[in-house]
Amino acid sequence: MTFSPASPAAETPRKRFRLAPFGLYTRFILVAYLRNFAIIASVLLSVALTIDLWPQMDAVVNAGGHSPARNLLVFCLLRIPGLMAPLMPFTTFLAVWLTEMAHTRSGERLFVANAGRSPLKSLCPVVLLGLLVGPGTFVLDGCLGPAAITEQMREHIGRDAQRLDRNQSSDTVWIEGSKGLISTRIAYGPPAVLHDLSFYRFDPNFQLVEIDMAPTARYDRASGLWHLIKPSTWSGDAFSPTQVTPLPDAEITRDLGIFPLWLSVYGIEVQYLPIHTLRILARHGGEGYDAAPYKTRLAFLYAAFVLPGIMALLAYVLSAALIPYTVTANRAAKVLAWGYGAHATGRVCVLLGQTGVIPAWLAGGFVPCAGLAVVAYTLWKTEHAD
Template identity: 30%
Template structure:
């Protein structure tokens, strides 16, 4: 058997590169068309109503622009599955045309055929992190700014949008409307409590603004402070109440977190998401910020891992002939892996497992599994086509 050596830009690599890329692009186009069709079926009427356009060309441009913005959100969701299914399709054609048998009988081993997968995996990995870290947040930001589509409604950042919100903090409970651009509170009703939940004070104000270093300034309101031990009686009274023009209070409320309150962590720009992930230990949604910060780096490995597993399973199960049962098994494995990736990220978002485990484990396991299966196929007699030599 020949010694192992990759030929990154040889003729065989270029041929397989074009074949794999063509199948992956075709599968991704089909998946995106299906996803966009379902999206428009659900939101088409609202989108047309939001446009305010009366002429058909203007309406078509409006819907077309929305679809382009939605693509930035859909591509990173579907690319791992599309890379698996596209490469699986390509492997099926290699079996049907007997090209794999001819190549193996010529002495080229599975590992010596890795170069096209590695090259495509590198490109798709960069596409994945570009979409996750830049294109998706930018596209969602445009929809929010223009109040376009479902994101424009759900994540509306105009002052007071969404009405009153309840915010639970250590030793504090806040009811207020949010001025998102200014990172401030409006119509504030703040309750001070003990760790056991006993009320020790209450502050009401027209507005609250951050001063930095964990201090907030509240304007035009009143404050009630309970008795020292929290138990009112006739001798010590029921606490002290007073009006104020300005009141400063130490409050563990992060202005940046307030600005993005209600927006999913996956849609926050990378720079600000990094800041939120750095202070995750003191934020209510800390695990979600930390998880999606890691996702934007870990998923650079995901397309490669999915393609390695797809290629290895195809060589093992349909290397000699294409059987319906084997095809279904490989296809369902790809879907199961796609679901597993999402479940792992969800578990990280809700703090059930550490963010590093939720985001890095699956891509690394996929790459390790794919390489392990290919190493097994290196061994004499392991390849299904070996008997045909």
Template identity: 25%
Template sequence: MNTFARYVLKSFLWQFLLLLTGFTALLQLFDLLNNSADILEDHMGQMSAVFEYAALRLPEIMSFLVPFAVLMAALVTLGKMERDNEIMAYKAAGAPYFTVLWAFLPAVGIVAILHFFLADRIVPLSIQALIQQDLSVERTKSKNEAKDEPLFVQEGKSVVEAGAVGQDGTVLSHLRIYERADSGKIIRQVFANDARYDAAAGLWHLSDVWTTVVPEGDAAQTKHTQNWDWQTQLTPAEFSDLVEKPQAMTLGKIWGFISSTQVGVRPTYFYETWLQKRIALPVSSILMILLAAPVAHSLHRRERGLAMGMTVGFGLGFLYFLTDGLVLSLGESGAVPPFLAAWLPILLFAAIGGAWLIKQEGY
């Protein structure tokens, strides 16, 4: 690493840490203002619950803001170097402008690696801790409501359908159990209005149960019982894991849903989209350098201040996140292929930034 690259590394990382800290504090303040009342009400006014919620929400907020902080830090660093004629002196020594961008790669590479580790390892743990401590925003605002997402789980020759899953998977509504013979034909069907897990006994207690037996070559027989204990190896974890957010899944778990080693409640293309998104995550930080470079360069030529550069940077960042969210939603719904859903915003804005920079440099 040459002297210029070390100078860029130091300047960029300092600006990045300052901006990430400031943006994270601001967004977390808004988050607490929006949700602290519900948390206090749900935990009998204990302020410790609010502090714990803030600490566990911090990784997810930071992960969301990293690309934006990279864009603004690169813009500030390049703008300062343009204003002090440092880039002009560097180019006067015979170095083309793109070598300035190459000097940013070590710094941005460090941020990209840390961002991937944060999103793939730390954020899932923090979200799971929020759920376990009953601090999740969704669960706090609708604590006793089940997630209306029917899902299927296979256990041996039986197929289990849960109409809705609630309270960390310990409560199932509209449960159906299809028991099959070796030939695959259904020989018994059990329908229960709801099922509750007894952790002490390790059993599921079913209520309002209708059991239909289909004998070979005979008429089906149906019997009703008010309560029935379901003997199974399935635990609440198998059901709660299926309805968790993609942000709470590691790369390995997402791959498990795609490769069918785990059973998911959503279509395969949904998990494929998030797999591609997780892989593309570090690249989004590198893209921000390509967006910041022409903005800073053009502002210097037009003799506009750094405030204008920050405004343009905010606009670019907002436009990128808007495009990214829109295309990701299309990928989750299957309207566009998973690869395009994850990579199209990066390729599109890379083309815009690259074309803008080439036009300015006159290549």
């Protein structure tokens, strides 16, 4: 008896994998992600609002002569962007992590794996989640946050509104400008006006050579100089007699080496400033201030577009690698530790970038790039596992 080889036409055709970005599996998983995201965000926001509101309850309910209920509602709504925006990437991680653990326990992951869908072929729901949450985080943090604090200041609700009140002049502050040392009180404006100004100018050997004093100084945008009204000028050095020249009916102009816009936002934290202000301040470092905090803030705002998506990918691929078919406390804790480590590293990078220890681009890009590298390596290792 002889056997002839089967003809090519008799072979079973091999099915090819086709991407279905909005298929049944994608819709089912994405809805689960979003549901857990909403639950976790609600819990975290409730805790954060309670911690934030409790110490300033009296200041909130008694603000502006409005009813306490109205003040509480307005305050809570205005605080949502500032409290929730920094937690959005980690919330995304937790939502994916909890969803994947639930699917592993129910056996759905095993069913999907037996159907021939590897982790690499199951990324569509995670990617779509990142595309939804990333831009939302940017809008919440970069647009709604500054707008909310501005409205809070207008309403005079809460401690931040009272502390950042722009209608009152500052206490006496000392500023190291590019042209000398300045002691003054700031009327924020805008435009900012300086009161009780003392300007100390030094020579290249750091010897004091001139002191200009004036009750008021105003900035002239056309010339880029400050007009000192009714000034008194001291000039001299260590080897010549002191000369004091009061000019009560005149004005003198000086380049104080400080940027007027920065004076208008003096004392306001970088997370409360709108994007266009951040961009301007990031270009004028050295004119009375360090630009590193503003550059770092911009870098993190731009990173917010992709960071939630990368955190979601990190949660998914680590769950697929460490808890593929059964959930143990040890392995689930390892996945959670990776997510919290990424979140904590991001906070550390903020501090290092704002203090100038590392460049702003590195501070904003380190966690997204490192997370993406971990995702790529884990996927490669999972796809090539025996």
